[in-house]
Amino acid sequence: MSSKPSSSYQPPANQRELVLAWLRRARESQMAHYEMANLLSTRGRWLGVPVILITTVIGTSVFASLSSVEISSGAKIVVGTLSAIAAVLSSLQTFFKYSERSEKHRATAARYGAIRRKLEILYAEHTETAEKHYLDTLREELDRISDESPHVPVSVFERIQKNIFYTGEAQTVRQS
Template identity: 50%
Template sequence: MTASLHQTYEPPQDARALVLNWIRRARESQIRHYTMADRLTASGRKLGLAVIGITTATGTSAFLSLVATAISPQLRIVIGLTSIGAAVLASLQTFLRYSERAELHRRAGAQYGAVRRRLEAIHAADPYLHDMRDIEGVRDELDQIAQNAPHLPRGIVARG
């Protein structure tokens, strides 16, 4: 991706080249948003499993400390710290909103996919029948999606 940033930009010369350019960019955006959604889903799942594991261990340890009266002070400190860690992880899970953010990226990916398919239909049609109103409509739709889509970090590379 870095190499393409340093190349000189040449605007499309005709409607066909413009449509092909938009198809490529819509496909890249679609895949990048789906990639980001997958990453967020995986991160949310990992954090959720950590919260479950730590809260389960903390709950079990707390229950055992109530049952067993001869629990050492060090073990009580470990149980307390584990409980604090579980609370921090649960708070992070809420604050980071992985599933909500993943859904926003999935929606943006689906919108880019719909526009890409429309562009492909325009491209497949007779090139002499390109109606600029259709192309302008797609341009407006791409602009709208770009304005509403969540931010993608530069490091997200399109797979596929």
């Protein structure tokens, strides 16, 4: 007979514990999605800013080539190379859709934030007397958000949980 590893998970024993578990899950999901939104936004800028700078240089060199001044073949090669780099970076930016994905995570985080506030009110005021219908509605809303939300890597969730553990709240996550 092999022994199974024990799990520290204990299902909620009562309605108050259930609401607290949902509240924690909503908080972690909200923070993880804000973190992903910030991460993807940063990645988008890392691709977007060089494209802007390179295309500006290329545009300036095109105007310079229209003048009567002769341009060396070395300069033409540099401009051609920069043009190819800008095209590749722009293609990567389009392929990865960082800004679109960032906005989806930001919207999902806001939805988790809205339900988190409902759960906080419920937990603070009258958890034990909450109607089953209201709890069912909240559960369905949490399920819907979870089903419709974009993927968050495990590493991001782990980082959020570590921040919550060490600080009591993930204060390092920017919610901009």
